Amino acid sequence: MNRVNDLNIASEKVLLTPAALKGKLPISEAALQFVAGSRQTIANILAGEDHRKLAIVGPCSIHDIKSAKEYALKLKRLHQYLSDELFIVMRVYFEKPRTTVGWKGLINDPHLNNSFEVEQGLAQARELMRWLAELELPVGTEVLDPISPQYLSDLVSWAAIGARTSESQTHREMASGLSMPMGFKNGTDGSASAAINAMKAAASGHSFMGINQQGQVTLLETTGNRHGHVILRGGVKPNYQAEQVAEYEEKLRSAGLPTNIMVDCSHGNSNKDHRRQPIVLQDVLGQIVAGNDSIIGFMLESHLNEGNQPISGAKESLKYGVSITDACIDWQTTESSLIDFADKLSEGNAHSKALRQGITF
Ligand SMILES: O=C[C@H](O)[C@H](O)COP(=O)(O)O
Numbered sequence: 001m002n003r004v005n006d007l008n009i010a011s012e013k014v015l016l017t018p019a020a021l022k023g024k025l026p027i028s029e030a031a032l033q034f035v036a037g038s039r040q041t042i043a044n045i046l047a048g049e050d051h052r053k054l055a056i057v058g059p060c061s062i063h064d065i066k067s068a069k070e071y072a073l074k075l076k077r078l079h080q081y082l083s084d085e086l087f088i089v090m091r092v093y094f095e096k097p098r099t100t101v102g103w104k105g106l107i108n109d110p111h112l113n114n115s116f117e118v119e120q121g122l123a124q125a126r127e128l129m130r131w132l133a134e135l136e137l138p139v140g141t142e143v144l145d146p147i148s149p150q151y152l153s154d155l156v157s158w159a160a161i162g163a164r165t166s167e168s169q170t171h172r173e174m175a176s177g178l179s180m181p182m183g184f185k186n187g188t189d190g191s192a193s194a195a196i197n198a199m200k201a202a203a204s205g206h207s208f209m210g211i212n213q214q215g216q217v218t219l220l221e222t223t224g225n226r227h228g229h230v231i232l233r234g235g236v237k238p239n240y241q242a243e244q245v246a247e248y249e250e251k252l253r254s255a256g257l258p259t260n261i262m263v264d265c266s267h268g269n270s271n272k273d274h275r276r277q278p279i280v281l282q283d284v285l286g287q288i289v290a291g292n293d294s295i296i297g298f299m300l301e302s303h304l305n306e307g308n309q310p311i312s313g314a315k316e317s318l319k320y321g322v323s324i325t326d327a328c329i330d331w332q333t334t335e336s337s338l339i340d341f342a343d344k345l346s347e348g349n350a351h352s353k354a355l356r357q358g359i360t361f
């Protein structure tokens with residue numbers, strides 16, 4: 001047997017079950033209601049029943065709980081003050097899909113040192129998401145590992161399938177069973193079909209293997225997730241401008257899908273230069289002001305401080321509030337970009353409202 005089995009497995013460790021983690025870190029009734037309400041708001045935006053734009057804003061990845069909480073407290077103020085024009089959701093990304101290899105996120109390696117303490121990663125992730133739900137700041141995340149949503153998804157208001165996995169059947173099946181509205185990114189090469197086919201596949205029911213709350217291998221039968229939209233993230237070249245947005249509208253219509261489009265101002269749309277994100281956002285704003293009604297929102301990669309840094313040495317030696325994955329815009333740029341966006345949508349009201357609330361920029 002040893003000649004055919006586990007030839008490439010170095011070790012195995014049984015993890016605590018989703019039910020056990022939830023037993024240790026339960027969700028309160030108030031937090032449950034908040035998540036349900038946030039999901040409904042996003043579904044209403046997608047259905048055109050809420051005029052606001054959905055803004056997914058936050059770090060490329062969470063690697064440090066302290067700076068994530070400091071960031072969240074700042075974003076919460078904007079979530080409240082700009083709530084007439086924007087529904088702001090914090091990007092809380094714990095799982096990173098890599099082009100080849102690299103740090104795969106806080107759940108996979110919370111100590112950033114290849115010790116892979118996944119149980120600690122899951123607990124830290126759940127603790128932060130629970131804290132955010134109590135703060136009443138909605139959480140958006142990428143679902144990458146098909147097992148981890150069982151541990152966390154009760155705390156998530158919006159989720160994305162990334163560019164590297166939009167074509168994956170496993171991820172489309174998972175999306176079909178998840179309870180929150182979902183965005184599907186175009187492929188890393190810019191392929192629109194990856195996102196459009198993913199949205200279509202996820203809206204349909206599927207039967208597939210997964211795990212249940214007790215960690216047992218389970219046959220799951222899903223009914224399909226009807227609250228989907230595409231995310232334009234660029235590819236070989238950007239795809240945020242009016243011409244490309246119109247092409248997506250046409251493709252969605254031909255596929256019999258709602259023309260719901262989010263623009264990711266980062267990744268291929270910024271050529272991974274964080275300083276280009278506000279320029280992309282300005283263009284998106286211009287399209288909306290000119291009458292576009294298919295753009296339901298946007299995404300920004302933002303942290304307390306701008307740029308990024310490599311992981312080298314101990315976690316403690318990293319610069320505080322600086323991304324360790326893609327480069328982010330800093331807080332000041334984030335704040336002024338969001339206020340400016342809301343201000344233009346409200347013909348000047350958001351700016352004066354923010355100033356009245358003591359937000360300066
Ligand atoms: O958003 C983050 C990154 O773009 C994504 O995880 C890929 O990163 P990599 O190309 O550095 O591996």
Ligand SMILES: C=C(OP(=O)(O)O)C(=O)O
Pocket residue numbers: 060093096097142161162163164185233267
């Ligand atoms: C990995 C991400 O994006 P993409 O899938 O577009 O590369 C991300 O948003 O963190």
